[in-house]
Amino acid sequence: MKVLIVEDDPVTRQGLLEIMQAEGYHVIAAADGVSGLKLFDEQNPDFVCLDIMMPGRDGYEVCRQIRHRNQDVPVIFISAKSEEIDKVVGLELGADDFIPKPFGVREVVARIRAVTRRCLARKPTDGAGNPENSDIPDSFALGDLNVFPRELRARRGTTTIELSLREIKLLKLFRDNPGKALDRMAIFRACWDEEHIPTSRTLDQHIAQLRKRIETDPKTPRLISTVHGVGYRFDP
Template structure:
């Protein structure tokens, strides 16, 4: 099996070199860039397996780079390096399609574990394109192959994580799913993180699914436990083996 290639985009020289040394010691192949523009060029030329992006970089920010990659690539893994205590950094990154984030300052053991966990989840994830192409979720039509949700004439892009959450909810319509259930389904049983990541994904997902995200009627919060998809019709139930209409 080829060793995963990781692109490190970080403008701080000392931190960038430290990340390179850490990842190479874990037997990953590593390429690195001091700014977002060079990182984009490396991504386009080398097609790495994972991007490790600092949010604040000269020429092209981590946000801009994540947005550019996700315009045509939903598979390459992206982990954002965010500022300590800046929750908005995490929310924006997740909304743009990042798979995970690490808050600065971070420990090397945490960074190592998060990178390994994200890569393991990718290897375990089933191919979505082999499933039936569309299904109904609440008032939205979900297109697996296009990674979109269409509701009331508007089309929203979905990240691979958001799509997996929708599939998990639809397969258990009406049932209460714990946060751990949802983390295991969308992030894997070896996820190294907190349920806050899930909650932030749900917030962003509601903006695309709910008529009034501030008062959700489709993905219901069950306090102290998790969430429930309030599917109303038999057609809301997902069929993983069925053929597209």
């Protein structure tokens, strides 16, 4: 899933980029409204994170132009202009959400996941009426865990587990390769962008966090086991 960030402050732009890459998104970024609209036309992102006060064209004008091109793509304003009137104007222009600066990582993650769920739930069709994103299943089982990719959630009995897009990718990869030891590079290629291949330590951290979420006892995992010298394996 591709996200466009349009933000003129380099520190904020880099912070948002790192948050979203960690969640599992393919991120493209622009430092001003004109460049942002150019990327929007060229890259066709799944949703947009947009600052308001920017050189060239401000965020309101960018949002207006985006809505002229596409009525459905979600837009989130992330801005220091946080008075009620600023939020009202943004929402009236067609924005889906408004996050005031300064923001916390957890808040951004929660809002982004909510938008992602709406994107995945749409199940858009192509010109022939065939569903797009057909590689995204409605649900699949991983042992006693039921995974719902379009909800970014899993369930075990009555317990609901919140998941990131990256964690969904990892679980789907393991589901598709039961009993097979997957080496680190195979996991990287399947679950990360080629230009953002992480270190082995990063992968280990992701797996450790995933185990905390989905394993009954993360210290003695039953679903995802470590294959020393190779990588990881799903044990059905």
